[in-house]
Amino acid sequence: MPRHRVRRSVPPVSLAAAVMLAASAATGTYLVGRSPDRAPAAVASVSSASPASSPASAESSEEPVVxxxxxxxxxxxxxxxxxxxxxxxxxxxxxxxxxxxxxxxxxxxxxxxxxxxxxxxxxxxxxxxxxxxxxxxxxxxxxxxxxxxxxxxxxxxxxxxxxxxxxxxxxxxxxxxxxxxxxxxxxxxxxxxxxxxxxxxxxxxxxxxxxxxxxxxxxxxxxxxxxxxxxxxxxxxxxxxxxxxxxxxxxxxxxxxxxxxxxxxxxxxxxxxxxxxxxxxxxxxxxxxxxxxxxxxxxxxxxxxx
Structure with a gap:
């Protein structure tokens, strides 16, 4: 029997949030509900990132299949x-x-x-x-x-x-x-x-x-x-x-x-x-x-x- 699926829209993940998640994963910690104390530094370091990084952040808005x-x-x-x-x-x-x-x-x-x-x-x-x-x-x-x-x-x-x-x-x-x-x-x-x-x-x-x-x-x-x-x-x-x-x-x-x-x-x-x-x-x-x-x-x- 065929499966019937739809896509639900989800808000895109912000660039800052994506970086914070990556940084926490690298240090063995995971962010739940709040930003770490060093989040501003992480954001600052990304603000100068090259345009080549933007496609990756765009992919984060992919809609999940239901x-x-x-x-x-x-x-x-x-x-x-x-x-x-x-x-x-x-x-x-x-x-x-x-x-x-x-x-x-x-x-x-x-x-x-x-x-x-x-x-x-x-x-x-x-x-x-x-x-x-x-x-x-x-x-x-x-x-x-x-x-x-x-x-x-x-x-x-x-x-x-x-x-x-x-x-x-x-x-x-x-x-x-x-x-x-x-x-x-x-x-x-x-x-x-x-x-x-x-x-x-x-x-x-x-x-x-x-x-x-x-x-x-x-x-x-x-x-x-x-x-x-x-x-x-x-x-x-x-x-x-x-x-x-x-x-x-x-x-x-x-x-x-x-x-x-x-x-x-x-x-x-x-x-x-x-x-x-x-x-x-x-x-x-x-x-x-x-x-x-x-x-x-x-x-x-x-x-x-x-």
């Missing part, structure tokens, strides 16, 4: 201490600045539960675009029910309309999802947080030549901003405004929960795309709490990177 993936891991991994046995994967993108971070969580892939419904709708819109038509009234009704109400029958019908699991896989290849495998039992589609970030980019992006056209993108965004009140949890906890889709699914074999949330949030005037996948929650409520904490932590990491 590993955002590591920063995200440091912020998110401790949250698992509150949820024994759970696994968590998080991905976040600053839409304006382009900074991005991914935390894999140690699992290759997660079951989507109902977040796959955004993927199904994207595949349906791609098919309609290919056929040079708008969605039918029935398709629009089912799409609204599938996203806003998380209606399962509508998802099943629309998955069939795009060609089943094979059709969804084909759409995902066009959209750039490389680690998502569709399942006919759509809630068992396997994905990663990084792939969900790619899907969100396809929905919330602005590229004129994107696979999903501008009208299609606006349609999906509109539905995601109107989910029913009892489904407005998840990544929404990380911002003041949002457009999202959540998924939740108890596993009959273990009694544990998959709880996922993907979407766009606006925080402090900046827009972020966020995907959080949680597997193995003891209850739906504990899964929601973990997902919301992870979403907030992820956005804070990119805020700090600004």
């Amino acid at each position: 590993d955002l993936d590591a920063e995200l891991a440091g912020a998110v991994a401790p949250l698992l201490g509150t949820a024994p046995g759970a696994a968590l994967s998080v991905a976040v993108l600053d839409s304006g600045g382009g900074a991005r971070a991914v935390y894999g969580g140690g699992k290759a892939a997660y079951d989507t539960a109902s977040i796959v419904k955004v993927d199904i709708l994207a595949a349906l819109l791609l098919r309609a675009q290919d056929e040079g038509r708008e969605l039918t009234a029935d398709e629009r009704a089912r799409a609204a029910a599938m996203i806003e109400k998380s209606d399962n029958d509508s998802a099943t019908a629309l998955l069939a309309a795009v060609g089943g699991a094979a059709g969804l896989d084909a759409a995902n290849e066009r959209l750039g999802l490389t680690a998502t495998t569709a399942a006919q039992a759509w809630g068992l589609t396997r994905t990663t947080a990084a792939d969900q970030l790619t899907l969100l980019g396809a929905v919330f992006g602005t590229e004129a030549d994107a696979e999903l056209g501008a009208t299609s993108r606006a349609y999906v965004r509109g539905l995601m901003s109107q989910v029913e009140a009892d489904q407005q949890w998840g990544v929404s906890a990380a911002g003041e405004s949002w457009a999202l889709k959540n998924g939740w699914m108890p596993r009959s074999a273990t009694g544990l929960w998959n709880v996922n949330s993907i979407g766009r949030v606006t925080a402090d005037g900046h827009t972020y795309l966020v995907a959080v996948l949680c597997d193995g929650g003891q209850t739906k409520e504990s899964g929601i709490s973990l997902v919301e904490s992870a979403a907030k932590a992820a956005v804070e990491v990119l805020k700090a990177a600004r």
Whole structure:
């Protein structure tokens, strides 16, 4: 998995400070918090240094590289201490600045539960675009029910309309999802947080030549901003405004929960795309709490990177 880094600006080290550090190192002493008594003499001796020494001092302003993936891991991994046995994967993108971070969580892939419904709708819109038509009234009704109400029958019908699991896989290849495998039992589609970030980019992006056209993108965004009140949890906890889709699914074999949330949030005037996948929650409520904490932590990491 690629590492995502940004550079943070740091103030340049003054020439005097650089010399004092060099002088202290030569005598076996190190400066902490204050200048030694002889600092003026050291500064005076440097004031007559030749111009050839200036490039070295300029190099001292080199900006350090910050590993955002590591920063995200440091912020998110401790949250698992509150949820024994759970696994968590998080991905976040600053839409304006382009900074991005991914935390894999140690699992290759997660079951989507109902977040796959955004993927199904994207595949349906791609098919309609290919056929040079708008969605039918029935398709629009089912799409609204599938996203806003998380209606399962509508998802099943629309998955069939795009060609089943094979059709969804084909759409995902066009959209750039490389680690998502569709399942006919759509809630068992396997994905990663990084792939969900790619899907969100396809929905919330602005590229004129994107696979999903501008009208299609606006349609999906509109539905995601109107989910029913009892489904407005998840990544929404990380911002003041949002457009999202959540998924939740108890596993009959273990009694544990998959709880996922993907979407766009606006925080402090900046827009972020966020995907959080949680597997193995003891209850739906504990899964929601973990997902919301992870979403907030992820956005804070990119805020700090600004």
